[in-house]
Amino acid sequence: MEESEYESVLCVKPEVHVYRIPPRATNRGYRAAEWQLDQPSWSGRMRITAKGQVAYIKLEDRTSGELFAQAPVDQFPGTAVESVTDSSRYFVVRIEDGNGRRAFIGIGFGDRGDAFDFNVALQDHFKWVKQQCEFAKQAQDPDQGPKLDLGFKEGQTIKLSIASMKKKEAAPGTPRARPASVGGLSLLPPPPGGRTSVLLPPPGEQVSGGGSLGQPAVAPGSGQCASVSWPQPKPAAAATADIWGDFTASTGSTSSQLQPGTSWVQF
Numbered sequence: 210m211e212e213s214e215y216e217s218v219l220c221v222k223p224e225v226h227v228y229r230i231p232p233r234a235t236n237r238g239y240r241a242a243e244w245q246l247d248q249p250s251w252s253g254r255m256r257i258t259a260k261g262q263v264a265y266i267k268l269e270d271r272t273s274g275e276l277f278a279q280a281p282v283d284q285f286p287g288t289a290v291e292s293v294t295d296s297s298r299y300f301v302v303r304i305e306d307g308n309g310r311r312a313f314i315g316i317g318f319g320d321r322g323d324a325f326d327f328n329v330a331l332q333d334h335f336k337w338v339k340q341q342c343e344f345a346k347q348a349q350d351p352d353q354g355p356k357l358d359l360g361f362k363e364g365q366t367i368k369l370s371i372a373s374m375k376k377k378e379a380a381p382g383t384p385r386a387r388p389a390s391v392g393g394l395s396l397l398p399p400p401p402g403g404r405t406s407v408l409l410p411p412p413g414e415q416v417s418g419g420g421s422l423g424q425p426a427v428a429p430g431s432g433q434c435a436s437v438s439w440p441q442p443k444p445a446a447a448a449t450a451d452i453w454g455d456f457t458a459s460t461g462s463t464s465s466q467l468q469p470g471t472s473w474v475q476f
Contacts, residue, residue: 219264220257220330222323227251227268227278228315230301239291241299244315253277255316257330262338264331266290266302268316278304278314285331298324 226249233239254274256267266280280302282289291301299317318324361367 216258216260218256218258219334220255220326222255222318222327223271224319224323225253225255225268226317226319227253228299228317230313230315238294239301239315241293241296241315241317244299246317249317250314251277255327257327259334262341264334280304282331285335290331292328297321300324300327 228244228246229250230239230244251268254269254271256269258265258267262283264282264285266282268277268279269275270277280289286292289303293299293301293315296317298319298321299315301313301315303311303313305311318327
């Protein structure tokens with residue numbers, strides 16, 4: 210089936226009035242004031258349909274839908290539909306009966322919004338018809354359409370500006386990160402000079418000397434540990450006593466229960 214065989218509805222208005230109009234005496238246009246507006250010849254429903262590129266104004270009965278008159282419109286604005294000069298609610302349309310007979314009648318709407326919708330429906334339809342004609346021409350001859358020229362004209366140049374990336378430098382006075390040592394261990398600073406630690410002798414050995422527990426083996430103010438000379442280990446038979454003495458079993462002060470001859474090195 211061809212596209213022209215389909216009929217679409219553009220606008221429907223439930224009330225429209227039809228008037229008999231006198232012949233136009235001059236070319237200045239029609240005036241609705243010359244009609245008998247209080248005595249319309251017919252009242253009913255109006256439908257605007259489209260079939261192909263032609264729009265049809267159909268005047269139908271409100272209840273039965275019987276067709277009273279039909280006005281084919283092939284161009285708008287044109288002679289098929291004309292506006293009156295003294296009002297926006299009245300128009301003059303050219304009706305046809307299908308046998309070649311034509312007549313001009315006046316139609317009017319009680320509301321201005323209905324008259325506006327009637328006018329816009331016809332305008333939108335013929336805008337669509339114009340676009341379809343342009344698309345058909347471009348499809349037949351695509352070379353006639355506008356071309357987009359992206360080439361350089363004679364003597365025309367183009368300049369590209371590429372920003373260089375500069376390495377950000379640290380601000381003066383900002384501390385730098387410490388480099389990591391080999392094996393992923395960070396180098397820690399030496400402990401403060403005021404703090405001391407106790408070095409315990411390894412198991413099975415005794416500390417020589419008569420130093421006391423509270424005497425540090427660190428040179429004052431040096432911040433370094435003093436070297437300690439460990440004696441050679443004695444045979445296992447000689448180690449008959451526990452080198453820790455009663456230190457581990459004591460619950461009181463450590464300095465009062467140390468055995469004589471046992472010394473500790475603090476640093």
